[in-house]
Amino acid sequence: MKALLFAFMLCATLARADVPAELEAREAxxxxxxxxxxxxxxxxxxxxxxxxxxxxxxxxxxxQAGRSDADVVAFFEQRYGAFVHYTPPLRPSTWLLWxxxxxxxxxxxAALIAVLRRRGRQxxxxxxxxxxxxxxxxxxxxxxxx
Amino acid sequence: MRFLLPLxxxxxxxVVLGLGMGRDPRALPSALVNQPxxxxxxxLLHAPQQRLDTAQLRGQVWLLNVWxxxxxxxxxxxxxxxxxxxxxxxxxYGLNYKDRDAAARKLLAQVGNPYVASxxxxxxRVGMDFGVxxxxxxxxxxAAGHVRLRHTGPVTAEVWRDKLMPAIRNVR
Amino acid sequence: MIPEVGVFALVLxxxxxxxxxxxxxxxxxxxxxxxxxxxxxxxxxxxxxxxLAFACLVQAFLTGDFSVRYVAANSHSELPAVYRFAAVxxxxxxxxxxxxxxxxxxxxxxxxxxxxxxxxYVARVLAVMGMISVGLLAFLLFLSNPFExxxxxxxxxxxxxPLLQDPGMVLHPPLLYMGYVxxxxxxxFGIAALLSGELNAAWARWSRPWTLAAWSFLTLGILLGSAxxxxxxxxxxxxxxxxxxxxxxMPWLVGTALVHSLIVTDQRGAFRGWTVLLAITAFxxxxxxxxxxxxxxxxxxxxxxxxxxxxxxxxxxxxAVVGGSLLLxxxxxxxxxxxGWFAALSRESLLLANNxxxxxxxxxxxxxxxxxxxLDVLGGDKISVGPPYFQxxxxxxxxxxxMLMGVGTMARFKRSTLPELGRRLRxxxxxxxxxxxxxxxxxxxxxxxxxxxxxxxGLLLAAWCVCSTLAHAWQRLAGADDGGTGWRxxxxxxxxxxxxxLLAHLGIGVFVFGVTLANGFESRRELSLALNQAVSxxxxxxxxxxxxxxxxxxxxxxxxxxxxxxxxxxxxxxxxEKRQYRAQGMPLSQAAIDTGLTRDLFIALGEPxxxxxxxxxxQVKPFxxxxxxxxxxxxxxxxxxxxxxxxxxxxxxxxxAERGAxxxxxxxxxx
Numbered sequence: 001m002k003a004l005l006f007a008f009m010l011c012a013t014l015a016r017a018d019v020p021a022e023l024e025a026r027e028a029x030x031x032x033x034x035x036x037x038x039x040x041x042x043x044x045x046x047x048x049x050x051x052x053x054x055x056x057x058x059x060x061x062x063x064q065a066g067r068s069d070a071d072v073v074a075f076f077e078q079r080y081g082a083f084v085h086y087t088p089p090l091r092p093s094t095w096l097l098w099x100x101x102x103x104x105x106x107x108x109x110a111a112l113i114a115v116l117r118r119r120g121r122q123x124x125x126x127x128x129x130x131x132x133x134x135x136x137x138x139x140x141x142x143x144x145x146x
Numbered sequence: 147m148r149f150l151l152p153l154x155x156x157x158x159x160x161v162v163l164g165l166g167m168g169r170d171p172r173a174l175p176s177a178l179v180n181q182p183x184x185x186x187x188x189x190l191l192h193a194p195q196q197r198l199d200t201a202q203l204r205g206q207v208w209l210l211n212v213w214x215x216x217x218x219x220x221x222x223x224x225x226x227x228x229x230x231x232x233x234x235x236x237x238x239y240g241l242n243y244k245d246r247d248a249a250a251r252k253l254l255a256q257v258g259n260p261y262v263a264s265x266x267x268x269x270x271r272v273g274m275d276f277g278v279x280x281x282x283x284x285x286x287x288x289a290a291g292h293v294r295l296r297h298t299g300p301v302t303a304e305v306w307r308d309k310l311m312p313a314i315r316n317v318r
Numbered sequence: 319m320i321p322e323v324g325v326f327a328l329v330l331x332x333x334x335x336x337x338x339x340x341x342x343x344x345x346x347x348x349x350x351x352x353x354x355x356x357x358x359x360x361x362x363x364x365x366x367x368x369x370l371a372f373a374c375l376v377q378a379f380l381t382g383d384f385s386v387r388y389v390a391a392n393s394h395s396e397l398p399a400v401y402r403f404a405a406v407x408x409x410x411x412x413x414x415x416x417x418x419x420x421x422x423x424x425x426x427x428x429x430x431x432x433x434x435x436x437x438x439y440v441a442r443v444l445a446v447m448g449m450i451s452v453g454l455l456a457f458l459l460f461l462s463n464p465f466e467x468x469x470x471x472x473x474x475x476x477x478x479x480p481l482l483q484d485p486g487m488v489l490h491p492p493l494l495y496m497g498y499v500x501x502x503x504x505x506x507f508g509i510a511a512l513l514s515g516e517l518n519a520a521w522a523r524w525s526r527p528w529t530l531a532a533w534s535f536l537t538l539g540i541l542l543g544s545a546x547x548x549x550x551x552x553x554x555x556x557x558x559x560x561x562x563x564x565x566x567x568m569p570w571l572v573g574t575a576l577v578h579s580l581i582v583t584d585q586r587g588a589f590r591g592w593t594v595l596l597a598i599t600a601f602x603x604x605x606x607x608x609x610x611x612x613x614x615x616x617x618x619x620x621x622x623x624x625x626x627x628x629x630x631x632x633x634x635x636x637x638a639v640v641g642g643s644l645l646l647x648x649x650x651x652x653x654x655x656x657x658g659w660f661a662a663l664s665r666e667s668l669l670l671a672n673n674x675x676x677x678x679x680x681x682x683x684x685x686x687x688x689x690x691x692x693l694d695v696l697g698g699d700k701i702s703v704g705p706p707y708f709q710x711x712x713x714x715x716x717x718x719x720x721m722l723m724g725v726g727t728m729a730r731f732k733r734s735t736l737p738e739l740g741r742r743l744r745x746x747x748x749x750x751x752x753x754x755x756x757x758x759x760x761x762x763x764x765x766x767x768x769x770x771x772x773x774x775x776g777l778l779l780a781a782w783c784v785c786s787t788l789a790h791a792w793q794r795l796a797g798a799d800d801g802g803t804g805w806r807x808x809x810x811x812x813x814x815x816x817x818x819x820l821l822a823h824l825g826i827g828v829f830v831f832g833v834t835l836a837n838g839f840e841s842r843r844e845l846s847l848a849l850n851q852a853v854s855x856x857x858x859x860x861x862x863x864x865x866x867x868x869x870x871x872x873x874x875x876x877x878x879x880x881x882x883x884x885x886x887x888x889x890x891x892x893x894x895e896k897r898q899y900r901a902q903g904m905p906l907s908q909a910a911i912d913t914g915l916t917r918d919l920f921i922a923l924g925e926p927x928x929x930x931x932x933x934x935x936x937q938v939k940p941f942x943x944x945x946x947x948x949x950x951x952x953x954x955x956x957x958x959x960x961x962x963x964x965x966x967x968x969x970x971x972x973x974x975a976e977r978g979a980x981x982x983x984x985x986x987x988x989x
Contacts, residue, residue: 028844035702037279040172041560041619046553050244051279054270079277081177086704088689093699097689101682101711108674116662116670119588140730150648152595153641156602160637162688165695166615167629174700 023063030059030072035084043086176285176296177277183210183287184275188265191242191250198239198265200291207317208237209310210285211261211301212273215242215249217281221257223300228260230306236314240264243273243281286310288317321386321465324374328465331367331422332455334360338448342441346514354441361429361444364451365422372406372419375464379406385471388412388464394477394901396872404487405478410612410622411464413491417608418454420492420499421447428503428528435524442510443503450502453635461628477901480873486546490539494566497536498604501569503528504576505601508594509643512650517594519587519657522580525597527960529580530818533573534956540566541949552907552922554842554937556945559708562620564687565607571680572600575673577956582666585731588657589670595647596673602640603680609636615691661733668726675719682711720779720830723823724786728793746782746789754781761835761940776834783827791820818959822952829948835941836918842938844924847880848931856938858919859883863891865930873897875908878932880921882912889919894934896923918942 031045038049044056055076062072076084088094178184186198211227213220231238240261242250247266254264267273276285277296286295295313297305338360345353375388379402384390392408407413425447432440458464504525511521543566548556557563576596583593609615612622613629660666686703693699728742754777758769769777794816795808841856852861864879875895882889892910899906909922917940924933 028842033706035704037174040617051270051274054274058271058274077177079177079274080279081174081277081700083174083700083702086702087706088701088703093693093697094689094701097685097703097707098711100685101678101715104681105675105678105715108678109671112667112670112674113662116667119659120662140732149591149651150645152599153644153648156640156644157637159688160633160641162692162695163609163613163615163633164630166691167613167626167633169615169691169694171615171617171691171694175698 023060026063026069027056027060030063030069031056033073033086034059034076035086037080037084173298174279176293178285178293179295180292183285183291183293184272186241186265186272188241188267188272191240191247191254191264191266193263194247194266196263198263200287203237203239203287204291205289206237207286207288207314208239209314210239210241210276210287212241212243212276212278212281212283212285213264214245214281215253216245219300220282221253223282223302224254224257224260226303226306227301228258230301230303231260234311234314237262241273241276242266243278244268244270284310286313286317320374320377321383321467324371324378324465325459325463327367327371327374328455328459331364331371331418332452332459334364334367335448335451335455338364339445339452340448341445342448343445343513346438346441346445349438351437354437357441357444357448358429360448361422361425364448365419365426368415368419368422368455371465372415375406375412375415376403378465379403382475383471384473384475385468386464387466387468390468390472390475392478393475394872395474396901397475397478397483398871400488401478401483404482407491408478408482408487410625410628411458411462411466413495413622414454414458414462415464416492417495417499418451418458420495421451421454421502424499424503425451428506439510439514439516442513443506446506446509447502450506450639453639457628457631457635461625461631474901477872477899480897480899480902480904480906481550483872483899484546484550486542486550490542490546493535493542494539497532497534497539497573498566498569498607500528500532500535501573501597501601501604503532504597505643508597509646512594512643512646515650515653517590517650517654519584519590522583522587522590522593523965526577526580526584527962527965529573529577529597530956530960533570533577534953534960536566536570536573537949537953537956540570541946541953544949545946549909549911552909552935554909554920554922554935554939559686559705560618560620561616561687562607562611562618564683564708565603565610568680568683568687569600569603569607571676571683572596572603575676575680576600578669578676579673582669583657586658586660586666588660588666590657591647591651591654592670592673594651596677598640598643598647602636602643603684605632605636605639609633610687616687658732660731663729663736663739664734665726665729665731668722668729671722672719672726675715675722679712679715679719682715683708686711717779720783720826723826724782724790727787727790727819727823742789742793743786746786749785749789750778750781753785754778757781770838773834773838776830776838780827780831780834783830784824787820787823787827813962813964815959815962815964818955818957818962820955821958822955825948825951825953825955827948828944828951832941832944832946832948836939836945839940840937842936844933844935846927846931847934853936855936856917857884858889858938860921860936862932862934865932868895870897872901873899873906876923876926878923878934880910880934882919892919892921894921894923896926913943915943916941 028045032043034044034055036042036044036047036049036052038051039047042052044052044059059072062075067075073085082089088097090098183200186200188198190196190198209231213224215221227238238261240263242264244267250264250266265272270278280298282300284297284301285293288294294317295310297309299305301310338357341353342357342360345351345356378386378389379393380399382389382393382395382402384393388409388411392405392412393402397405405412407416425444428447429440429444432443507521507525507528511517543563544556547558548554576593579589579593579596582588583590609629609632611618611620613632614621614624614626615629686707689703690701693701724746725739725743728739728746730738757777758774794812795805843853843855845853847853847860847862849862849865852859854860859882861881861883862878863881866877866879868875868877875897877893877895880892880894882892890912892912894910895908897906897908898904907922907924909920912919917938920937920939922935924935926932
């Protein structure tokens with residue numbers, strides 16, 4: 001009886017030792033990238049749904065079989081669609097998604113520069129006298145303090 | 147004129163939001179539509195020594211219904227399925243999902259068995275291949291072995307008439 | 319009886335708001351002083367009735383009146399009193415009433431604190447706010463009545479969602495809504511200015527304190543929401559890029575741009591059209607957030623129960639308010655040109671660059687949040703846009719803005735030159751580099767992890783934010799600009815707005831520091847822990863000493879006692895719980911967190927493996943508290959800045975400002 005218990009505990013410890021730290025990290029990372037299809041507001045790592053538990057098991061099995069991270073993601077995308085991956089795909093239908101913000105920022109900066117240039121075309125003022133210059137400096141410094 | 151651009155952009159957004167209100171954000175279409183149906187190869191519920199081989203089902207349009215004895219809507223749809231499948235002569239096969247054999251056989255004995263045969267998917271692996279995310283689900287598979295349609299939820303007479311039969315007729 | 323009084327109060331509020339929306343506006347248009355004077359009393363009366371209705375609902379909750387449908391759905395006889403109070407805004411109808419009450423409160427505040435503004439302008443502002451109130455009150459009365467009766471009365475309520483039974487529920491929604499609703503003031507100021515044709519620098523000066531107040535409250539609201547999620551959800555995360563979180567973040571980003579853009583318009587009378595567009599956009603995003611949460615178009619853990627009728631109303635309300643204001647903008651803004659001159663390189667232009675980047679960031683969040691809906695509507699395609707997208711897109715847009723933050727404060731107004739900037743910045747640059755290196759060498763990181771390029775850059779950016787702000791402060795305070803006076807006099811001369819800016823910018827540096835370290839050097843493990851078993855995570859030892867049961871007022875729990883020690887020295891005992899709330903039968907994992915200045919220790923129970931073993935989730939997060947401190951500093955900075963006396967003394971300064979504005983702009987007198 002004792003021997004059986006010991007053997008069981010040994011197996012249990014070995015089973016834990018089967019999963020090296022690096023694989024555990026990859027598993028956690030993948031589970032955090034995938035969306036639970038049942039509890040749709042949680043990642044696969046957070047969800048308590050039975051399907052999420054199945055998916056975590058599947059991720060572990062695939063990683064242990066030597067698959068790459070991209071393979072595992074592709075496995076689930078093939079079965080559940082792009083919905084299951086929190087990173088949206090890069091397809092013609094998502095070009096606007098990926099490029100939109102950067103195009104917007106670039107357009108905004110370009111517009112700003114154009115407007116500033118247009119404003120910048122001002123006639124050059126006549127040079128100030130020494131007294132006026134000192135007065136102007138003092139006034140400008142006051143302004144800069146605001 | 148360019149000062150009206152923000153208004154136009156907003157109106158476009160409002161249209162999208164308005165149309166979006168008619169959609170269900172939780173509904174998930176099957177990723178397998180027009181793809182080859184995954185192989186099943188699982189033992190049958192009433193004949194464990196035999197296996198369900200989808201290759202043998204080529205040449206006919208058939209339905210795969212994912213069910214379990216612990217699922218209340220599945221129990222409710224079984225009688226309707228039996229009647230409708232027999233009436234319209236559509237071969238109906240079952241995938242018993244993450245269930246216990248004894249409970250499954252007992253349910254079919256009680257309520258009636260609408261399936262030509264039911265395959266036993268104890269760990270849900272084949273269900274995962276089919277992209278199953280809840281029970282019940284029903285797949286329409288054509289003669290070439292491709293998935294044509296997936297219906298999530300129980301099959302009622304309306305669903306059969308308005309969704310499944312048109313799809314079946316389409317591929318026949 | 320009391321609930322009916324509540325309904326009656328809402329009806330009265332609606333009538334008063336309708337008067338407040340129409341009469342003062344007409345009075346301002348036709349110059350009838352009597353009609354304009356109706357605005358202030360109407361605002362006060364509307365506020366009174368709205369809060370009376372709120373008091374009636376609070377009374378119904380505190381007494382457990384389950385004959386009111388809303389109370390029966392959100393309360394329970396065993397619910398502690400403080401959560402009965404918080405349950406008032408626990409679901410859609412009550413939170414909508416809170417929205418309205420806060421709007422009435424802001425309206426009253428504007429009415430009371432605007433003695434020095436021209437009467438016609440105040441009349442228009444209050445009228446615009448009255449219009450929004452009319453929309454909300456009509457929504458409340460006809461589609462979301464919190465006082466609807468349930469007959470026969472329920473014997474027992476369905477209890478407040480256990481996730482909401484937390485101190486966070488008492489503070490987070492009110493503060494958040496204060497921010498959302500607060501942007502309606504800036505909005506109303508802008509619309510009133512567009513309506514009157516007097517969109518000038520004075521308008522910007524008047525708007526600034528109100529915008530700062532709304533922005534500060536929104537900052538606090540978002541901070542509390544994140545902290546609450548961190549403490550409650552059991553996963554150790556604090557920001558999930560969830561659609562409802564994004565809905566609160568977008569007004570914040572645009573609000574930040576607005577706060578900075580108002581400086582340019584105030585100082586130079588320039589970019590008035592752009593600034594008023596930002597003001598309209600900030601409030602529009604608040605309304606959009608309300609729509610997203612309550613209409614059901616997006617799935618979210620925060621979403622209220624869905625009702626398509628309500629969603630449609632909010633959408634129509636949005637089209638009316640936002641569409642109307644953008645139409646007004648389109649028609650009136652082209653006539654608003656000009657403004658003071660400033661060079662292509664100056665503090666003004668850098669402030670505007672900040673605007674462009676923050677607006678682009680808000681656009682990124684908007685696109686990411688709505689894209690799944692767009693694709694679904696266009697083709698039935700279903701994708702998910704989650705944290706990986708937002709991190710990839712948002713961070714590159716905001717980082718340049720943070721880098722410019724240090725440069726902008728050093729730049730002079732009107733004109734700055736590169737050599738001069740370089741001179742001012744070189745100390746800040748050197749200090750950032752040195753402090754980043756020192757921190758990198760000295761910081762405790764749990765020993766195992768090395769610096770990645772990303773975390774190194776984050777540390778440098780945080781150091782830059784702090785050092786450039788401190789360098790700017792040094793130069794301002796120690797600079798010999800007015801020769802001879804000492805530190806104390808220098809410090810006393812600085813306006814509160816400047817101190818507020820310092821605090822807020824320092825807060826950003828602290829925030830970036832916290833995020834970099836908490837994300838980059840987090841140690842986490844998920845494992846099975848048996849009684850008397852110890853495990854080492856992140857340099858700390860966690861040992862499960864005891865498992866027992868506990869009970870609260872409305873829940874039963876299984877509890878673990880975990881002793882934490884570091885290098886043999888015992889530190890503390892944490893007690894995570896797995897609670898079962900009796901009313902709804904809902905299980906909830908209550909994490910135990912030990913917060914420290916240099917690290918957070920986080921432990922949550924998962925599932926029981928057997929009588930002596932549980933799966934647990936353990937995380938060690940370095941400098942996690944600095945995230946909250948940074949945000950709190952930002953809010954504090956905003957609140958400090960709005961008390962600047964320059965905003966209060968506008969009565970005396972009004973004449974010169976208006977004259978100046980008349981020179982700078984082209985005010986059109988539209989009667």
